């Protein structure tokens with residue numbers, strides 16, 4: 001007998017294609033920013049897909065779309081990710097996790113699985129945080145973090161305030177605390193594209209994420225002496241930009257040597273900044289990331305060592321301030337074990353790995369056991385129209401997530 005029912009992943013692939021109509025530009029990028037019409041259309045379409053799968057779906061006070069399969073007793077197993085994007089972002093970042101969550105529900109229903117506890121699928125609001133610099137607003141509200149009142153005042157590039165944008169969705173900033181649902185959650189699982197090159201390079205199907213790496217931002221100002229480009233001899237100059245150039249290279253080399261931390265100089269500014277003046281001052285941003293406790297401490301120490309050496313060689317002084325400091329967030333080791341066994345049973349190749357990017361899971365993890373699964377990103381591209389994950393990898397991710405949820409909700 002031929003089974004004519006569509007394979008489960010076929011429906012998932014259709015859903016992924018169906019999202020193409022929301023916020024797509026001519027270059028193939030997607031722009032679905034927080035509280036925009038494009039994102040609302042996306043959530044409404046997805047809410048209907050949730051209802052088609054038998055979930056009770058609604059958008060909460062913080063703009064999170066929550067679909068609930070209210071079966072069994074007790075707290076819910078939550079599958080989450082996000083549907084918002086950066087400007088001209090990719091097709092898979094966030095969307096894959098939400099749509100696969102719905103597909104998991106369809107699969108479990110199709111196989112006659114009766115969950116022992118509720119299963120929810122959540123699309124968190126504003127994971128990317130680009131429009132109002134209000135990153136992970138939805139998951140922050142969901143866990144009950146107080147959203148600082150000044151976030152309502154933040155304005156986008158077109159001078160629209162966040163509170164104002166929320167009103168276009170009939171939502172009010174002051175009502176955000178009503179979105180707190182963490183007390184009803186048993187555990188949290190997120191499937192996401194890796195956004196990096198490791199899985200593809202190693203020919204591995206699934207990454208079981210152990211932690212979200214910590215990150216520190218530094219602002220480093222090197223100071224020397226400004227002087228005339230023509231009358232000041234080359235010998236004995238105190239050129240801050242020359243020092244910065246040395247520092248940038250040395251920071252890269254120190255990170256390579258460590259085999260552990262990452263160091264990125266993303267912006268640089270010189271004073272006075274004229275073509276015919278020796279730069280007396282140079283300020284650079286340094287982004288440090290490292291897994292594990294102590295990883296960031298070692299990275300900071302390597303920055304200090306680099307700066308001390310450069311200052312000595314170029315007769316400069318260095319002032320250093322921290323602009324952000326986010327400690328690493330460990331994910332739950334028992335969920336990682338369970339995921340590994342589930343993935344193993346599906347016959348998939350897997351490896352453990354940290355996540356170098358932030359995800360909604362990092363907000364949930366301090367409150368409930370949380371785990372993440374990665375599927376490969378072709379060429380490691382993320383936050384760009386070229387972001388791509390193959391149909392086969394989408395199918396493998398769906399199998400891995402289904403196997404995980406089967407265990408967590410049995």
Ligand SMILES: [Zn+2]
Pocket residue numbers: 082093094127192359
């Ligand atoms: Zn994402």
